[in-house]
Amino acid sequence: MIARALAQDTKLILLDEPTSHLDLYHKVQILKLLKTIAHKTNKTILFTTHEIEVAIQLCDTMVLLDKNDSHFGTPCTLITEKRFDNLFPSNIIQFDANTGSFKIQ
Structure with missing residues (x-):
């Protein structure tokens, strides 16, 4: 789903719980990748999460x-x-x- 969103090449990407059902390691890997993509491509990535502590550490x-x-x-x-x-x-x-x-x- 993330690849599909990237392929659409929009300035804004909306993701609903993109890391649900993943262990902590894979949650962090995905969110760090999304942060890198946002910074390198100047895209806005907006996602929902219940992982407040992870969001505190990784979100701008x-x-x-x-x-x-x-x-x-x-x-x-x-x-x-x-x-x-x-x-x-x-x-x-x-x-x-x-x-x-x-x-x-």
Whole structure:
């Protein structure tokens, strides 16, 4: 599916969960490849994911959707603005801004 999207040679590529059902190694390989393609070809690649920690590390910008609001920015900006802090009930999962990861309580 990714090859088909690239073959269409559009400026914008939309992907819905392109790494679902892959192990971590292959998720990272695909997302790093997409990032390289975006930077080398000047394409915008927009994809949805539930892999928040991977997205924080690999995306240039993110749109973070929660129950009542949405936030747009670089991962560092979103961390600084504490946008990840309330995604989950804090008694179950907390976001650690120092590591950019979620900790199970």
